[in-house]
Amino acid sequence: MRRLAIIGAGPMACVFAQRARELGIETHCFAWARGAQARDAVDVFHDVSVTEHHRIARICRDLGIDGVVATTELTIHPAAAVAHALGLNGHDVEVARVLTDKHRNREAVRDVEGLCQPRYRLVKADEPADMGNWGLSYPAIVKPTSEGGKRGVTVVTDDASLADALAYARQEKKASSDIIVEEFVPEGQEYSVESLSYHGEHRIIQVTGKWSSGAPHCVELGHHQPARLSAAQRSRIEDVLARALSAVGVSNGCCHTEVKLCGDDLYLIEFNARPGGDHISHPLTELSTGYPYVTGMIQIALDDFELPDASSFEANAAGICFVTEQTKELRDVFDRCQDEPWCYERHEVPGGLRSLEHNHVYDTNYFIYFSREGRPAFLDDVERHAWWREAAGA
Secondary structure, eight states: OOEEEEEOOSHHHHHHHHHHHHTTOEEEEEEOSTTOTTTTTSSEEEEOOTTOHHHHHHHHHHHTOOEEEEOSGGGHHHHHHHHHHHTOSOOOHHHHHHTTOHHHHHHHTTTOTTOBOOOEEEEOTTOOOOHHHHTOOSSEEEEETTOOTTTTOEEEOSHHHHHHHHHHHHHHSOTTOOEEEEEOOOSSEEEEEEEEEETTEEEEEEEEEEEEOOTTTOOEEEEEESOOOOHHHHHHHHHHHHHHHHHHTOOSEEEEEEEEEETTEEEEEEEEOSOOTTTIIIIIHHHHHOOOHHHHHHHHHTTOOOOOOGGGOOOOEEEEEEESGGGGGGHHHHHHGGGSTTEEEEEOOTTSOOOOSSOOGGGSEEEEEEESSSSOTHHHHHTTSHHHHHHTTO
């Protein structure tokens, strides 16, 4: 029996464990036991910090592990280091060490034709705020260089809000992380792109349309697949991002890349070389395409993979809507969605509607829709609301 090492024990680790079991693969999870959601989902749990990759590698070598997968930003480098130590397939270790650095990635794709970037500036921890000295203009967006889930992110419009945003980002960021300040691109529609890479070749699996809260924190309020793009727009995104993935050094595994389409200009928001959160990688991408995306991630780790033919994918409607204070117009749909044929999952948390400052899917009311018959009709009703036009960049 083949054995898979899963680095991290959060929700995505549970998804990997379930899929591996279906494939007849034994799973070994490495993380601290405290708060480990995947502890009972895997075959064997190892109470080891994800940062102790040398120790994890020794255990994996003794076990005869055949592949290693990362589950979050924090586990990208440890997973690559363990795979490298065992001679298994994975990212280059030095690339993996910096793949979560948003400033480094912007620098890496500066010469990628067709990919636009706003002006930006790396800000050190003790550096005073000075937009004029940085050569930047308002509005701008402030964020830690190595955080996900929109943590520490704020759009600013003046010097006073800049000072507050820098303090907020410094509060949320990792100790080793700096801050990046970018001129904000206010117009246009945001998308995320799910991809698989194998020995440096890339395949775009799905493009997702986003609902965003916009300023100040740009929280994601919904994800919809497939994105409503023309064939030319979709082809352009696929072409540009394949070259961008090579430029940042993504070589083996999945990537969740965020972009913004502003007229004819395609802007990079950020790369995340791990499965897309908010249920984007699973189940949405698998529902909308009919392709077992998570299986592909595992097969790449095992070095037993063939890039899929995207022309054979299905074009089903799938999405997730977060029911929050920002999207309170969805409450009626949420209350009755379980009676609808398109309802795939409904998740309710106690305490009523909340206003989100960063993404945390499991503490938020949401419902997932899935239909082989086209987009559910409620989406047409939603699109008549003013909040939707702002959230969708319409």
